[in-house]
Amino acid sequence: MTETLTVDPPPPHGGSLAHQALVYGSDDEFLAATVPFCLDGLEQGDAVLAVTTLRNTDLLHQALDGASAHIEFADADEWYRTPGRTLGDYYRYVDRLTGTGGHRRVRVIGEPVWTSRDALETAEWTRYEAAINVAFADCPAWIVCPYDTRVLPEGVVADARRTHPVIEVAATVLPSDHYVAPTAEGGWRRPLQPLGTDDGGIVMRFGTDLSAVRAEVAESAARMGLSEDGIRRLVFAVNEVATNAVQHGGGAGELVVRRAGRRVVCDVTSSGDNDSDWYVGYLPPDPQRQSGHGMWVVRQLCDLLEVHTGQNSTTVRLHVGLG
Amino acid sequence: MDHGDHLCLAFADDDEQRRVVTAYVSAGIERGERVMYFADQCTPAEVLGWLSEAGVDPGPALKTGQLVVTTADETYLAAGSFDADDMVTVLRREVRESLAGGYTGFRVSGEMGWALRAVPGADRLGEYETKVNSVFAGQKASAICQYDARRFTSTQLDGFDRCHPGAVEAQPLHDDGTLRLLPSFHEGHRALRVAGSVDHRTTHALAAALDAALTWPGDIRVDMTELEFIDLAGVRVLSRRAAGLEPGRRLHVVELAPLLCQVITMVGFDETPALVVTPRRATA
Numbered sequence: 001m002t003e004t005l006t007v008d009p010p011p012p013h014g015g016s017l018a019h020q021a022l023v024y025g026s027d028d029e030f031l032a033a034t035v036p037f038c039l040d041g042l043e044q045g046d047a048v049l050a051v052t053t054l055r056n057t058d059l060l061h062q063a064l065d066g067a068s069a070h071i072e073f074a075d076a077d078e079w080y081r082t083p084g085r086t087l088g089d090y091y092r093y094v095d096r097l098t099g100t101g102g103h104r105r106v107r108v109i110g111e112p113v114w115t116s117r118d119a120l121e122t123a124e125w126t127r128y129e130a131a132i133n134v135a136f137a138d139c140p141a142w143i144v145c146p147y148d149t150r151v152l153p154e155g156v157v158a159d160a161r162r163t164h165p166v167i168e169v170a171a172t173v174l175p176s177d178h179y180v181a182p183t184a185e186g187g188w189r190r191p192l193q194p195l196g197t198d199d200g201g202i203v204m205r206f207g208t209d210l211s212a213v214r215a216e217v218a219e220s221a222a223r224m225g226l227s228e229d230g231i232r233r234l235v236f237a238v239n240e241v242a243t244n245a246v247q248h249g250g251g252a253g254e255l256v257v258r259r260a261g262r263r264v265v266c267d268v269t270s271s272g273d274n275d276s277d278w279y280v281g282y283l284p285p286d287p288q289r290q291s292g293h294g295m296w297v298v299r300q301l302c303d304l305l306e307v308h309t310g311q312n313s314t315t316v317r318l319h320v321g322l323g
Numbered sequence: 324m325d326h327g328d329h330l331c332l333a334f335a336d337d338d339e340q341r342r343v344v345t346a347y348v349s350a351g352i353e354r355g356e357r358v359m360y361f362a363d364q365c366t367p368a369e370v371l372g373w374l375s376e377a378g379v380d381p382g383p384a385l386k387t388g389q390l391v392v393t394t395a396d397e398t399y400l401a402a403g404s405f406d407a408d409d410m411v412t413v414l415r416r417e418v419r420e421s422l423a424g425g426y427t428g429f430r431v432s433g434e435m436g437w438a439l440r441a442v443p444g445a446d447r448l449g450e451y452e453t454k455v456n457s458v459f460a461g462q463k464a465s466a467i468c469q470y471d472a473r474r475f476t477s478t479q480l481d482g483f484d485r486c487h488p489g490a491v492e493a494q495p496l497h498d499d500g501t502l503r504l505l506p507s508f509h510e511g512h513r514a515l516r517v518a519g520s521v522d523h524r525t526t527h528a529l530a531a532a533l534d535a536a537l538t539w540p541g542d543i544r545v546d547m548t549e550l551e552f553i554d555l556a557g558v559r560v561l562s563r564r565a566a567g568l569e570p571g572r573r574l575h576v577v578e579l580a581p582l583l584c585q586v587i588t589m590v591g592f593d594e595t596p597a598l599v600v601t602p603r604r605a606t607a
Contacts, residue, residue, distance in 0.1 A: 088589060210522050211501060214552060232582045239554055243523045285590055293590045294555050300589050 018142040019132055020166035020173065023157060025149040027059055033168055034109055035063045037144055041107040042070050047097040051079045052111040052146065080113045083128035084281065084299030087135060091284045094141050105140040112145065114156045120193070120319075122156065124304050127188055129163035131282040134182040144168075182279050189278055192308050192317055195265060201258025206242060213242050213255055217266060224259040227323050233301040234320045238266050240294040241316045245270030249314065262322050263303065269315040276307050276314050324350070324491075326428055328465040329456050331487035333480055333508045335472040335539070341373050343491055347432060347467055349379040352390060356428035356463075357421035360392040361399075363434035364471065367392040389426065395437045405437075405444035407451035411458060418464045428463040435470050435483070452486035460488075467491060472513060481511030496532040501525065504532035509546040509577055513539050518549035521557035529557055533564045541572065547603065548578040558587060565598035578603045 024030045034050075038060070041048045050060060051074040061068045080086050090108070097103045112125055129145065136143070147160045161167055161178040168174075180187040202220050206213050217238045221231045238255070245253035249270025256267040281295030299305050304319035324330070324347060334340045344360075348370075351358040362370055370392055374381045384390035399410050414431065421429040438445045452468065459466055470483055484490060490508070496515075497504040502525045507516035515536040521529050536543050545561065547553075565574035574597055579587075584602045587593050593600065 208524060210524075211520060214520075229582070232580070235552070236554070236582065236586070239522065239552070243554060243556070247523060293559070297555055297586055297589050301586075 016138060016140050017133070017136045018166065019136070019164055020144055020168055021160040021164035021176070022144050022146045023149060023160065023167065023169045024146060029170065030056060030146060030148075031059060031063050032171060034060060034144070034146070037107060037109070038064060038071055039067060041105075041142075042067060044105075045103065046105045046107045046142070047101060047103040048072065048107045048109075049074065049093060050109040051076050052109055056111065056146070076111050076113050080125075082300075082303045083124055083131075084302060084305060087128060087131065087282055088284075088296075088300045090132075091135070091139075094136070094139050095284075098140050105142060108141060108143045110143055110145050111148075114152055120304065123190065124306070126156075126159045126163060127190075127278070128282075129160070130180070130182050130188055131279040133163075133165065134279060135282045135284065183277075189308070190306075192267075192306055192315060195258065195260040201256060204255050205252065206246075206255055207252050208246050210239055210242050210246065214239055216255065217257060220257040221264050221320075224257075224264050225322055226264050226320060230264070230320045230323065234264065234266065234318065237298040237301045237318050237320075238268060240298050241268040241318065244294060248272070259322075263319045264322065266318045267315050268318070269313055271313045276309055276316075278307050278309075280307050281305065324465060324467075326463045326465055327460050328489060329459045329487055330465075330467050330489045330491045331484045332432075332467050332469045332491040333472050333484060333511075334469065334493075335506075335513055339493055339506075340469060340471075342494065343467070344370065344432060344469075345373045345377045345379075347430065348390070349374060349377060351428075351430040352379065352381070352384045354427055355389075356430050357388075357417075357424070357426040358384070358390045359417065359429075359431040360390075361395045361431075361433035362392065363395050363436040365434060367394065395433060400437060400442060403443070405442050405447065405451075407444065407447045407454065410451060411454050414455060414458045418458065418462055422463060428465070430465045430467075432467040432469065435468055436474060439474060449482055449486050452483060456486075456488060472508065472511075475511075477511030479511070480508065484508065484511065496535055497525075497528040499525065499528070502528060504528060506536070507546060509544050512542070512544050514544035514546040514577070516546045516549065517553075518551075520552040521550075522552065522554045523556060526554075526556045526560055530560045530564070533560065537564065537568075542575060543568075543572070544575045544577060546577055547580070547583075550578075550580070553583065555586065555590070558583065558590075558592065562587070562592040562595050562598055566595050568597045573597045573599050575599045575601065577601045 022033050024033065038048050048071045050057065050071055053076055057073050079089065094106045097106050112129065114122065117125060132143065145164065147157050149157055161176045162180045164176055165179045166173060167176040182188060202216060204216055214235050217235050218231055221234055226234065242253060245268060250272035253268055253270040258265055281299035285293040285296045302318045303321045306317040308315050332343055348358055348360060360370055371381050381390055399405065418429045438448045468487065470480055472480055493506040495503050495505040502519040502521055505516050507514050515532055561574065561576055568574060579600055579602055581602050584600055587600055592598060
């Protein structure tokens, strides 16, 4: 039966990451791609993680039979909470399994959650899918992201072709014609959208004394109804971004705090030539390095994070949900 | 130091003991309080010498009886044993008589090293320390009990420390109004206490204080009970110092807020084997 299990090896596209979208429209199509992917992985000694819907998890359990005991399953709704945390979780999983876990490679079925996302969340989860290509570029990981055409909006499926270098449709695996690399000039940059704010909010200039910034964020966020935990996360994150502004962005910056819908949103703007990539903070940190961990932590503490570099300034927009 | 205080002075260097004793005794004399000192490791002459060197002439106070510097052996241990109840009675009487004699208050300090010798009744020291709280509470009287941390075990030290309503604070290694870094004790172990906020302006102060703490023997403890804020650069200082310790030594960060424990894991600092982080106990 092994001949039916052959799967195309990960197509070379630089680094050791293979990241492909699986566009499927039926249970059979889902299983035809994922079952061999899992079995072949187990045969080769890869660690296999399946993060998908409860329905697809059931399908996989039945189709894989006893082999599913060797696969780690996670519920997509639990796993895909915020882009920063999810990427951090994936990174730690790969690191653990290929490090002390002793596996040569990790295979992941990662089915993101798209339903019940608002426009901003959809845009940021799309950028997350794009960021994976640079964040995991050097990781021994083979990631297959299923997209279910039965339930997903056309736009989301179309975006999968922009975010994945390789695409699998109806048992055919091909490089995507529409792939846009994270580093592509202008490809993933997107100006910050105007916010429909419910609250006048506050604006303050700051210099090197960040205690004033922390106090203002804590006070405003509390007034806007953010939880204690949310306030602590936001204060820590804003302080990191403001520290960057003070140390690398001209010694000063501007803070705007306001409530927009079900989120508290902080903009930290600094001037100077702080030319940050839009995916800053998605690149895993090296604990040995002297700096550069800040934005990685900020991404994971915030529910959404947008980084926009303009002509002479950089704005980091931090969102924390009111829960 | 206020009236009613009964404080524990745990010290691990002689200068610290000398500084606290000199300040406590001389302030008592200056305020017109009656002062009793029970020496043990030190001699009464040494203690009086500290006062003289600090510019306080103990002569007049000794002559009038305002100041008494003696030893535990010659007074409450003279019978060869320690009687906790007798001692409480004696102190009550001293407080009463001092105030009746026109003094503005009463203060007493004792070196407690005798408790480590085979003195009958010494096992009741903890009980005594607890009882004595009522002698000072609400009175124009105070006490400092001195425990040399180099001689008592951490378990003993922690036990005695808990009998006291408060502790004498050491001189801060850093204090700028926002951040105070001070040598202290946590559960009987020497600790660097971090009180206030660490951010980009004070990272260097934390690093310098940690370097000072690293000269202490054994494991290093950093007590975050009174930490209000620390940024990632501050956390990195802790991680780097831990990573630089010689094999066998560890840096314990205790009572750290749960969010910061998460941050340490996010960055991978938790993979530094010499860094041991204990989360703050939930207070809610």
